[in-house]
Amino acid sequence: MPIVRVAIxxxxxxxxDYQTVDAxxxxxxxxxxxxxxxxxxxxxxxxxxxxxxxxTGKLKPVCSIYRETKPLPASxxxxxxxxxxxxxxxxxxxILNSLPAAMRCNKAIQIKKPASNLxxxxxxxxxxIDRSVIPARNRVARRLFSAFLESAALTETQIKQISPxxxxxxxxxxxxxxxxxxxxxxxxxxxxxxSIPILTAEQAAAVNAITAGLQQFNIWxxxxxxxxxxxxxxxxxxxxxxxxxxxxxxxxxxxxLTPQLEKIFRSRFAATPIVSLHSxxxxxxxxxxxxxxQSGAAKIILGTRLAVFTPLPDLGLIIVDEEQDxxxxxxxxxxxxARDMAIFRARQHAVTVILGSATPSLESYYNxxxxxxxxxxxxxxxxxxxxxxxxxxxxxxxxxxxxxxTEPLINAIGRCLIEKNQSLVxxxxxxxxxxxxxxxxxWSAACQRCSSRLVVHLRDKQLSCHHxxxxxxxxxACPHCGNQDLAPFGQGTQRVEDALTSxxxxxxxLRIDRDxxxxxxxxxxxxxxxxxHQIDILIGTQLLSKGHDFPNLALVGIVxxxxxxxxxxxxxxxxxxxxxxxxxxxxxxxxxAGTVLIQTEFPNHPLYQALQHHxxxxxxxxxxxxxxxxxxxxxVFQALLRGEAHDLNPVLNFLHQAIKLAKPPEAVELxxxxxxxxxxxxxxERAQLLIQSTSRKQLQAFLTEWCVxxxxxxxxxxxxxxxxxxxxx
Ligand code: ADP
Ligand code: ZN
Ligand code: ZN
Numbered sequence: 001m002p003i004v005r006v007a008i009x010x011x012x013x014x015x016x017d018y019q020t021v022d023a024x025x026x027x028x029x030x031x032x033x034x035x036x037x038x039x040x041x042x043x044x045x046x047x048x049x050x051x052x053x054x055x056t057g058k059l060k061p062v063c064s065i066y067r068e069t070k071p072l073p074a075s076x077x078x079x080x081x082x083x084x085x086x087x088x089x090x091x092x093x094x095i096l097n098s099l100p101a102a103m104r105c106n107k108a109i110q111i112k113k114p115a116s117n118l119x120x121x122x123x124x125x126x127x128x129i130d131r132s133v134i135p136a137r138n139r140v141a142r143r144l145f146s147a148f149l150e151s152a153a154l155t156e157t158q159i160k161q162i163s164p165x166x167x168x169x170x171x172x173x174x175x176x177x178x179x180x181x182x183x184x185x186x187x188x189x190x191x192x193x194x195s196i197p198i199l200t201a202e203q204a205a206a207v208n209a210i211t212a213g214l215q216q217f218n219i220w221x222x223x224x225x226x227x228x229x230x231x232x233x234x235x236x237x238x239x240x241x242x243x244x245x246x247x248x249x250x251x252x253x254x255x256x257l258t259p260q261l262e263k264i265f266r267s268r269f270a271a272t273p274i275v276s277l278h279s280x281x282x283x284x285x286x287x288x289x290x291x292x293x294q295s296g297a298a299k300i301i302l303g304t305r306l307a308v309f310t311p312l313p314d315l316g317l318i319i320v321d322e323e324q325d326x327x328x329x330x331x332x333x334x335x336x337x338a339r340d341m342a343i344f345r346a347r348q349h350a351v352t353v354i355l356g357s358a359t360p361s362l363e364s365y366y367n368x369x370x371x372x373x374x375x376x377x378x379x380x381x382x383x384x385x386x387x388x389x390x391x392x393x394x395x396x397x398x399x400x401x402x403x404x405x406t407e408p409l410i411n412a413i414g415r416c417l418i419e420k421n422q423s424l425v426x427x428x429x430x431x432x433x434x435x436x437x438x439x440x441x442x443w444s445a446a447c448q449r450c451s452s453r454l455v456v457h458l459r460d461k462q463l464s465c466h467h468x469x470x471x472x473x474x475x476x477a478c479p480h481c482g483n484q485d486l487a488p489f490g491q492g493t494q495r496v497e498d499a500l501t502s503x504x505x506x507x508x509x510l511r512i513d514r515d516x517x518x519x520x521x522x523x524x525x526x527x528x529x530x531x532x533h534q535i536d537i538l539i540g541t542q543l544l545s546k547g548h549d550f551p552n553l554a555l556v557g558i559v560x561x562x563x564x565x566x567x568x569x570x571x572x573x574x575x576x577x578x579x580x581x582x583x584x585x586x587x588x589x590x591x592x593a594g595t596v597l598i599q600t601e602f603p604n605h606p607l608y609q610a611l612q613h614h615x616x617x618x619x620x621x622x623x624x625x626x627x628x629x630x631x632x633x634x635x636v637f638q639a640l641l642r643g644e645a646h647d648l649n650p651v652l653n654f655l656h657q658a659i660k661l662a663k664p665p666e667a668v669e670l671x672x673x674x675x676x677x678x679x680x681x682x683x684x685e686r687a688q689l690l691i692q693s694t695s696r697k698q699l700q701a702f703l704t705e706w707c708v709x710x711x712x713x714x715x716x717x718x719x720x721x722x723x724x725x726x727x728x729x
Pocket of ligand 2: 438439440441442443478479480481482483
């Protein structure tokens with residue numbers, strides 16, 4: 001009797017064996033229902049075997065094998081196995097967490113039939129019909145008929161684009177023999193609606209280089225300044241992939257960017273089935289997109305990080321847009337990097353992967369410098385005559401601030417208003433002020449559950465913790481000294497909004513942050529208002545900085561950026577630079593010349609100097625040499641063992657115990673346990689220990705062995721995780 005080896009969603013890294021009568025090797029990768037303890041759970045068949053370590057008398061039988069979906073392909077299982085080994089996370093959890101929710105339930109799933117790919121064309125008889133037999137009042141019918149006359153065949157999607165109601169005429173015309181239906185050809189080569197721009201010389205060179213090597217594993221770093229037209233390079237690189245009937249996976253950092261990108265892709269590739277996969281979908285939408293990808297029907301799969309685990313039988317190209325974005329790294333559970341998994345997949349399938357960015361991560365930049373990645377540069381803006389914005393620094397030691405704004409910035413916004421251009425004030429902190437301060441004794445409101453201050457939300461008279469969500473009302477007096485003179489200190493988006501409103505009472509001002517975009521559709525409505533030029537001044541956090549194209553934006557003001565200059569996090573400068581380059585890049589993207597004003601106390605800081613000169617390479621060189629001197633990534637590989645518990649001591653004890661177990665080779669270095677930067681979060685004390693090595697291989701070998709030993713430690717009440725290639729400390 002065959003034995004199936006099953007991965008299930010529990011935090012133990014073993015497979016479980018079950019008996020079955022009817023499994024064959026073709027069933028590897030199928031979902032299966034098995035008894036586990038007193039319950040029945042869903043798992044994935046990983047292997048079929050004739051032998052088992054378990055006493056066969058004790059083997060339980062499988063409850064059922066779910067055959068309504070195709071099995072996960074072997075290459076995907078290989079990716080999961082790699083991911084499980086590299087991040088030291090149980091295979092069952094890796095697999096199950098990557099599947100759509102419906103597939104994680106222990107029951108059969110119903111798959112909706114995807115839209116048919118029928119297309120319609122005029123019959124010889126239909127071609128003889130004079131359009132005037134259709135009554136003039138049936139305008140949609142006439143338009144549809146004209147469209148048939150102009151093209152060989154129309155797909156259902158194209159017919160819907162003529163009018164959502166156009167398809168109501170199909171049954172009648174089929175019946176009359178005017179048109180005939182046929183299965184659309186599997187070749188979904190690009191059908192273009194809207195105009196295609198002529199590539200700039202740089203874009204053309206990039207497209208040529210990429211498309212010449214599509215059939216093999218290549219990593220391209222597409223390093224193009226903001227507005228250089230990276231999207232167009234993606235589109236042209238996808239064309240030959242579609243022509244071969246293959247699939248393209250496009251990973252993007254931010255769910256908010258999907259509608260915009262989806263629109264661009266759909267209008268360029270009107271006849272191509274495109275699905276998007278992100279956390280904003282409901283379970284059945286996600287399942288439907290996933291199965292269309294798995295069947296090979298969907299040719300373009302656009303998604304956020306989790307989409308990297310989608311089965312793609314005909315994978316032909318992978319694109320990772322904004323590759324430096326930290327959202328590609330999951331920060332809980334399986335702490336994987338979707339960018340790195342994308343590279344693994346590209347190698348697996350021998351296809352090309354494009355990593356696009358205006359400010360590549362130092363890791364990728366370094367890989368390009370030493371030849372592991374090929375580089376393609378786009379150094380000028382794609383739209384003719386659109387230059388890079390001019391960047392000026394406002395020294396806040398000279399120009400005093402009122403509610404966070406200096407006079408030169410206010411004046412510049414005023415001029416923008418007169419010229420009827422849009423301006424944007426960027427401040428990466430929501431709320432009214434980051435601190436509530438007692439003017440008499442210096443007390444400040446802090447979260448009881450986190451080592452953080454409470455943020456003042458003046459509108460709802462609440463103090464709120466942005467780490468754990470805790471809220472409380474304003475204290476009437478200082479709990480420390482009784483003084484009633486409590487004042488908000490520092491700036492947040494709401495305070496800047498208030499200040500701008502009082503400076504420019506007639507201006508149409510819009511604040512975009514996580515608070516103002518919470519309502520469903522809020523984001524969509526706001527973008528429309530901005531594009532419709534119904535907004536004069538925007539105030540926004542980093543939500544606004546990524547990827548959006550605002551053609552009327554002439555001025556960007558940057559407020560309170562200095563905070564991150566002297567952070568203890570060695571990646572803070574890199575992140576700040578990226579963020580400011582991105583937000584500065586919003587200005588002057590179309591016909592308007594852009595200006596960026598940065599308020600700072602440190603105008604001579606190398607970061608601002610590099611920014612002012614649009615000098616990514618200059619700053620990257622400085623940061624790389626700092627990293628090299630300090631022994632930080634990309635010159636070393638890191639892992640972080642984190643622990644958390646109600647008290648700090650058990651956590652530190654646990655980490656010390658872990659160190660005692662460790663027998664690292666010489667190339668692997670273990671540091672002393674230390675409290676985390678945010679040592680208290682959501683009521684738990686946190687500490688961590690850093691492991692680092694110049695050899696990724698040795699680090700991995702050490703971690704594999706060490707993890708088993710740490711798992712065997714049981715006399716502690718510490719929750720621990722291992723984070724490989726950590727981004728946050
Ligand atoms: P990036 O992602 O590199 O910041 P985008 O892809 O958003 O830049 O392109 C910026 C703008 O340039 C868009 O409005 C796009 O339509 C336009 N564009 C791209 N390529 C061309 C081109 N070859 N000619 C004219 N306009 C272009
Ligand atoms: Zn006080
Ligand atoms: Zn808190």
